Amino acid sequence: xxxxxxxxxxxxxxxxLEQVVNWARTNAMWPMLFGLACCxxxxxxxQAANYDMSRFGMELMRASPRQSDLMIxxxxxxxxxxxVLRRLYDQMPDPKWVIAMGDCASCGGVFNNYAIVQGVDxxxxxxxxxxxCPPRPEALIHGIITLHEKVRGETIKEWA
Amino acid sequence: xxxxxxxxxxxxxxxISDRAVEGDTVLLNMGPQHPSxxxxxxxxxxxxxxxxxxxxxxxxxxxxxxxxxxxxxTYEKADVMTDRLDYLNTVGNNLVYCMAVEKLVxxxxxxxxxxxxxxxxxxxxxxxxxxxxxxxxxxxxAMSVFLYCFREREMILDILEMCGGQRMMAxxxxxxxxxxxxxxxxxxAVRHFLKAFPARIDEYDxxxxxxxxxxxxxxxxxxxxxxDAIRWGVTGPIxxxxxxxxxxxxxxxxxxxxxxxxxxPVQTDGDTYARYLVRMEEMRQSLRIVQQALDKLPYGPxxxxxxxxxxxxxxxLGTSMEALIHHxxxxxxxFNAPKGGVYVAVESPRGELGVYLEGNGGxxxxxxxxxxxxxxNLQILPILSKGHLxxxxxxxxxxxxxxLGDVDR
Amino acid sequence: xxxxxxxxxxxxxxKFGTEMVEFxxxxxxxxxxxxxxxxxxxLRDEFGFELLAAQTAVDYWPELEPRFHVIYQLxxxxxxxxxxxxxxxxxxxxxxxxxxxxxxxxNWHEREIWDMFGIRFDGHSDLRRILMPYDWEGHPLRKxxxxxxxEVQFTFNYDEIDRRKPYAKE
Numbered sequence: 001x002x003x004x005x006x007x008x009x010x011x012x013x014x015x016x017l018e019q020v021v022n023w024a025r026t027n028a029m030w031p032m033l034f035g036l037a038c039c040x041x042x043x044x045x046x047q048a049a050n051y052d053m054s055r056f057g058m059e060l061m062r063a064s065p066r067q068s069d070l071m072i073x074x075x076x077x078x079x080x081x082x083x084v085l086r087r088l089y090d091q092m093p094d095p096k097w098v099i100a101m102g103d104c105a106s107c108g109g110v111f112n113n114y115a116i117v118q119g120v121d122x123x124x125x126x127x128x129x130x131x132x133c134p135p136r137p138e139a140l141i142h143g144i145i146t147l148h149e150k151v152r153g154e155t156i157k158e159w160a
Numbered sequence: 161x162x163x164x165x166x167x168x169x170x171x172x173x174x175x176i177s178d179r180a181v182e183g184d185t186v187l188l189n190m191g192p193q194h195p196s197x198x199x200x201x202x203x204x205x206x207x208x209x210x211x212x213x214x215x216x217x218x219x220x221x222x223x224x225x226x227x228x229x230x231x232x233x234t235y236e237k238a239d240v241m242t243d244r245l246d247y248l249n250t251v252g253n254n255l256v257y258c259m260a261v262e263k264l265v266x267x268x269x270x271x272x273x274x275x276x277x278x279x280x281x282x283x284x285x286x287x288x289x290x291x292x293x294x295x296x297x298x299x300x301x302a303m304s305v306f307l308y309c310f311r312e313r314e315m316i317l318d319i320l321e322m323c324g325g326q327r328m329m330a331x332x333x334x335x336x337x338x339x340x341x342x343x344x345x346x347x348x349a350v351r352h353f354l355k356a357f358p359a360r361i362d363e364y365d366x367x368x369x370x371x372x373x374x375x376x377x378x379x380x381x382x383x384x385x386x387x388d389a390i391r392w393g394v395t396g397p398i399x400x401x402x403x404x405x406x407x408x409x410x411x412x413x414x415x416x417x418x419x420x421x422x423x424x425p426v427q428t429d430g431d432t433y434a435r436y437l438v439r440m441e442e443m444r445q446s447l448r449i450v451q452q453a454l455d456k457l458p459y460g461p462x463x464x465x466x467x468x469x470x471x472x473x474x475x476x477l478g479t480s481m482e483a484l485i486h487h488x489x490x491x492x493x494x495f496n497a498p499k500g501g502v503y504v505a506v507e508s509p510r511g512e513l514g515v516y517l518e519g520n521g522g523x524x525x526x527x528x529x530x531x532x533x534x535x536x537n538l539q540i541l542p543i544l545s546k547g548h549l550x551x552x553x554x555x556x557x558x559x560x561x562x563x564l565g566d567v568d569r
Numbered sequence: 570x571x572x573x574x575x576x577x578x579x580x581x582x583x584k585f586g587t588e589m590v591e592f593x594x595x596x597x598x599x600x601x602x603x604x605x606x607x608x609x610x611x612l613r614d615e616f617g618f619e620l621l622a623a624q625t626a627v628d629y630w631p632e633l634e635p636r637f638h639v640i641y642q643l644x645x646x647x648x649x650x651x652x653x654x655x656x657x658x659x660x661x662x663x664x665x666x667x668x669x670x671x672x673x674x675x676n677w678h679e680r681e682i683w684d685m686f687g688i689r690f691d692g693h694s695d696l697r698r699i700l701m702p703y704d705w706e707g708h709p710l711r712k713x714x715x716x717x718x719x720e721v722q723f724t725f726n727y728d729e730i731d732r733r734k735p736y737a738k739e
Contacts, residue, residue, distance in 0.1 A: 078224065
């Protein structure tokens with residue numbers, strides 16, 4: 001309805017380039033399956049029927065890093081896993097975003113010891129941190145919506 | 161800090177057959193990040209075409225150092241870390257740790273607390289089996305079962321949230337009983353669940369049990385004989401599907417299990433389909449136990465009164481001096497446990513979950529060792545997968561039902 | 570105490586000279602490290618303890634005599650009884666014989682004890698690290714190994730810690 005009114009007689013809509021590109025990026029952001037520990041179960045619950053994430057464009061989770069834009073680091077990252085995480089992040093094509101889901105990914109969580117990386121931002125640059133142990137599916141969805149708002153506000157200067 | 165850490169072929173040479181070195185067979189890495197490995201499990205496969213000759217699991221990608229971390233905290237505060245081991249059976253981990261502490265310091269647990277512990281443990285068993293069924297079916301390309309199972313799981317998580325405040329890691333069981341009594345809505349919620357769930361299990365049965373595609377992918381896949389099951393120390397549904405009729409709830413009952421009437425399902429084939437049948441029947445039996453426990457639920461306190469080990473309720477702090485002193489002492493320093501080691505084991509959804517707890521006279525545990533079922537059960541994966549195709553490997557990982565938090569601790 | 574446990578403890582005391590300790594209803598036999606394989610074989614073949622339920626170690630640093638105890642938990646399916654075995658070991662780099670030939674699932678248990686404590690198992694088919702990364706130095710669960718605690722970032726030391734923490738750039 002609204003688009004037809006704007007089209008008028010000419011059949012043309014004028015927008016800023018940034019708005020179009022950001023709109024396209026947010027509405028079909030595909031997450032990469034990176035569930036490590038307990039937060040992965042809450043991520044699966046968020047994907048399941050009760051707190052559906054497909055409403056936000058994340059219909060499926062791609063296992064391959066080459067085909068995904070968003071990496072949700074869900075769970076604790078141990079020192080043995082950290083090089084693997086960095087390698088997968090490097091394999092993702094631009095533009096890419098990272099959500100650190102849960103306390104262990106944000107800051108090391110309950111585990112302040114030799115085996116856990118204290119915050120996944122020591123390994124990859126993070127865009128949104130979602131707190132909770134594990135965060136409720138609604139909290140994860142709030143984190144995703146926050147990321148969408150951040151992406152909508154990006155300008156040409158910040159693009160890769 | 162994050163350079164490549166690799167193992168060269170020389171160090172693994174004794175595990176790989178000679179054909180790989182000649183180039184006859186392929187060495188494939190089913191890496192830590194994979195949609196079907198249920199977590200961060202790395203498998204090194206030696207393949208002859210599509211047939212698996214050998215499968216070498218490489219674990220440790222989720223090692224959290226929980227055992228060492230628990231040595232640095234007091235007994236009650238270490239309870240928080242126990243939820244995060246086998247994160248699908250959070251209540252069960254709490255239960256075994258609290259039972260170990262209670263055995264070490266000889267603390268009593270009131271009957272009402274024992275009955276509620278049984279109800280929540282059995283509900284957690286159903287929730288864990290639902291996740292197993294959902295992900296197992298998802299790997300075998302039955303996606304609707306995944307969505308149905310998670311819908312049921314939401315009902316159980318609502319009950320847990322009502323009692324403990326959190327859906328998964330509630331730390332509801334404390335040494336001496338429970339953290340607080342169950343709210344008024346608990347009984348109605350559990351009865352509603354008991355009424356609705358049997359129809360749902362019948363739904364999964366109708367979808368999978370006689371389904372020719374499912375049968376084709378699970379019959380005769382991953383056969384484990386009875387002798388192998390005992391020799392390799394596997395416990396739980398895998399052991400029962402290979403013909404060993406053993407369940408710790410019947411053999412060494414704890415927390416009041418001897419009062420409840422239930423059967424232990426056993427199958428003799430030892431293949432993936434048998435393990436599926438055993439777990440489905442276990443879900444039905446868990447419902448029976450919850451029904452009986454709820455009907456017989458006694459009234460009374462939910463935590464022990466022994467103020468040397470259990471902090472007093474906050475309402476007493478304003479009126480009683482001893483209560484204030486006990487509260488202060490227990491929350492800052494903690495209680496002391498004697499020297500000596502105890503081993504306590506319960507039946508978790510995956511097998512025998514045990515804790516070896518050793519005290520040293522001080523407020524921190526000297527050693528907490530978790531005998532986790534997934535660590536021991538994962539050792540049979542190379543035996544199960546010999547001679548099968550790579551596609552069957554996915555079904556086998558699902559049927560062994562590992563949780564990587566359990567394996568790596 | 571259980572009949573079968575009593576018989577087993579008595580017979581083993583006569584044959585191998587093991588001591589018995591009872592604590593909170595659990596029976597533990599203290600076995601010396603040379604005799605552990607024979608004791609396990611006897612328990613499995615004559616007394617029916619076919620399942621190795623658990624195998625771990627405890628560190629008693631700074632006491633060096635003994636510094637480690639290796640703990641075994643055996644279970645008998647037919648009689649539903651447990652028995653524990655304890656092997657005291659001295660020194661900083663001890664070793665004990667493997668029981669992998671008797672109970673195959675000791676394979677990973679012993680690898681984990683080697684990884685976490687540094688106790689060697691003679692005769693083990695594949696002794697390498699299992700939980701820590703391949704090139705890790707040190708044995709984490711020993712008492713003289715630090716926890717690796719990172720200083721908590723409060724408001725008063727926020728900037729100092731921020732400067733020291735290795736954040737990832739693009």
